[in-house]
Amino acid sequence: MIFNPIIGSNKYPYMKITMMNANAVVAGSNDTMSIADFQPAIWTSSSNSALKISLVSDNAIQFSPVFTYPIYGDSEQIYGYQDLVIHLAFDSVTFKPFVNVKYSAKLDEGRDDVEGRLLSFLPKDDVVLKDEAKWVDCFQKEQETYKLPPQDCLIDEYLLDGEAFAVYRTKVTDPSTKELHRRIQIFSLLFIEAASYIDQDDPNWEIFWLFSKDHKQCIGYVTTYKLWHYTGSASFDQPENIKYRARISQFIILPPYQGKGHGSHLYEALFSHWIKDDSVTEVTVEDPNENFDDLRDRKDLQRLYENRFFNQVAKDGEVSQEWIESNRMRYKIEKRQFNRLVEMIMMHNNSPQFRLQVKRRLYIKNYDSLIDMPESERKDALQKSFLLLADDYKRIVAKCKFSKRATESDNQNPCAKKIKG
Numbered sequence: 001m002i003f004n005p006i007i008g009s010n011k012y013p014y015m016k017i018t019m020m021n022a023n024a025v026v027a028g029s030n031d032t033m034s035i036a037d038f039q040p041a042i043w044t045s046s047s048n049s050a051l052k053i054s055l056v057s058d059n060a061i062q063f064s065p066v067f068t069y070p071i072y073g074d075s076e077q078i079y080g081y082q083d084l085v086i087h088l089a090f091d092s093v094t095f096k097p098f099v100n101v102k103y104s105a106k107l108d109e110g111r112d113d114v115e116g117r118l119l120s121f122l123p124k125d126d127v128v129l130k131d132e133a134k135w136v137d138c139f140q141k142e143q144e145t146y147k148l149p150p151q152d153c154l155i156d157e158y159l160l161d162g163e164a165f166a167v168y169r170t171k172v173t174d175p176s177t178k179e180l181h182r183r184i185q186i187f188s189l190l191f192i193e194a195a196s197y198i199d200q201d202d203p204n205w206e207i208f209w210l211f212s213k214d215h216k217q218c219i220g221y222v223t224t225y226k227l228w229h230y231t232g233s234a235s236f237d238q239p240e241n242i243k244y245r246a247r248i249s250q251f252i253i254l255p256p257y258q259g260k261g262h263g264s265h266l267y268e269a270l271f272s273h274w275i276k277d278d279s280v281t282e283v284t285v286e287d288p289n290e291n292f293d294d295l296r297d298r299k300d301l302q303r304l305y306e307n308r309f310f311n312q313v314a315k316d317g318e319v320s321q322e323w324i325e326s327n328r329m330r331y332k333i334e335k336r337q338f339n340r341l342v343e344m345i346m347m348h349n350n351s352p353q354f355r356l357q358v359k360r361r362l363y364i365k366n367y368d369s370l371i372d373m374p375e376s377e378r379k380d381a382l383q384k385s386f387l388l389l390a391d392d393y394k395r396i397v398a399k400c401k402f403s404k405r406a407t408e409s410d411n412q413n414p415c416a417k418k419i420k421g
Contacts, residue, residue, distance in 0.1 A: 043107060045084040047072035051118075053190070053255075054089040057217070061256045065190035071117050080111020086118065088186075091139035092217045094146055095183040097127045098135040121189065123182040148211055149176070155208070156269035160261060164213040167269040172198065172205040172223075181207060184218065188250045194287065195250055198223055208273075210253075210266050219262050220253035222270060229281050246274050248285045251292055267299050275332060282332045297396045300333060300341055305402045307331075313345045318353055344393045358386050 047068040054060045068076050078084060083104035090097055099122070101115050119127060128135035149168040156167040170177040178200055188195040198205050208222040226244040248270070253263045274280045288296065304310065312327070313319060319342055328338035339361055346354040359382050363370060366385075370378050 040079070042082060043080050043111075045078045045081060047076045047078050047086075050078060050084045051086045051088060051190075054087065055092040055254065055256055056089055057092045057215070060089065063255045067190055067193060070189045070195075071121055072112070078112050078114055080107040081105070081114070084114070086114060088118065089135075090183070091143070093215070094139050094142040095180060095218065096135065096139040096142060097122050097183055098129075098132070099127055100130050100132075121186050123179075126183065146216060148213070148216060149209065155273045156265070157213075158265050160265070165219065165262070165265070166211050166213050167266060168209045168211065169273065170207055170209065171203060172200050172207055173203050177207060180218070181221075184221065187252055187254065188223075191252055191255070192250055193289065198249070208266065208270055210262060218254070219257045220266055221250075222248060222252075222266065223250040224248055224270070226280075227284075242279065243281045244279055246277075246280045246283045248283070263295050264299060267295060268303075271299070271303070271332075280332060281329070282334050284334045285337075294396060294399070296337070297341070297344070298400050300337065301344060301397070301400050302402070304331065304341060304345070305400075310345050310349065313342060313349065313351075314353070315346075315349050315351050316353065319346070319357060344397055347390065347393050348397055355386060358389060362386065362389070
């Protein structure tokens with residue numbers, strides 16, 4: 001949604017938000033109040049609906065969060081206001097934050113501290129409150145000296161609809177990275193379930209940024225962590241041979257830029273970077289949601305196809321775990337994910353062993369719950385699980401385009417969940 005201009009104001013074209021009257025009618029005043037005015041429902045608002053997020057450039061794109069429970073509690077309800085609107089706006093380049101809370105009435109006592117709770121999740125002394133003119137002046141001055149990360153941080157570039165985009169890798173401890181991340185990190189809480197802020201003083205955190213090179217706008221970002229991987233005493237005694245697992249923690253394409261293929265490009269840039277890094281042994285993902293799982297499956301399958309791996313998977317016989325283990329290390333894909341990819345390839349290749357391969361893995365995975373079942377129930381449970389998983393595999397493979405330069409558009413919906421085999 002594009003904001004309407006401020007009524008009667010053309011002075012600040014960057015901020016086109018319709019503001020409500022700031023004068024509040026306070027319950028308990030001398031105004032005549034009816035019994036209905038004291039009903040709790042009148043004073044209760046959904047925090048997901050009340051919070052309006054904006055990215056501002058020549059126009060302001062407004063959207064709502066998926067989650068607000070980290071800020072306003074598990075019920076995602078705010079008490080004590082009528083017609084509540086919480087404006088949280090960011091300059092689309094510097095992400096300088098602006099907050100303005102509006103309402104038509106508020107209670108004298110017992111109301112939630114709407115503004116205070118939100119400010120506790122934003123960088124201290126960096127937020128502009130209510131003063132739109134001051135905010136615009138601040139981010140315009142910042143834009144004059146704002147720069148993208150240095151060239152030695154660049155890991156990938158691509159063109160999309162005639163516009164140039166670039167992916168950069170920076171340490172979270174870098175001062176300029178810290179400032180931008182402090183401002184933008186609230187998007188993780190608002191769009192990724194169970195997300196939390198990362199430790200900006202831990203040098204093992206790295207952030208991969210996706211920027212529009214032409215407009216310097218941040219399109220999305222990924223927080224990643226390097227986990228030490230013990231591979232034996234010989235490498236442990238030689239620091240230059242220390243190995244790591246790369247873990248994707250938070251992966252987000254900002255809402256105005258979703259559904260255009262940026263997620264696919266960003267994920268592929270990460271993986272290509274880690275494939276070339278000899279210190280990284282495998283890539284893992286922390287609690288992926290449904291749409292990220294789908295994106296990951298499609299891109300991993302595409303990469304294996306382009307490396308002619310489909311032809312290496314046995315079409316008739318069993319695929320052993322020893323063979324899977326030796327091959328997955330080449331592609332730095334974690335064990336469960338690689339097993340699933342091999343199963344999808346077997347299905348795509350019409351392997352007669354596909355059903356047994358899947359059931360064998362599901363049996364081992366769910367052994368503790370299956371072993372006490374009567375044999376007939378155990379077989380029935382495995383068959384049902386197999387059919388559900390096979391349907392899901394068909395859905396994923398149907399979205400893939402197995403050609404050399406195939407690309408997929410990713411439709412990010414960070415809140416959806418599903419059970420994966």
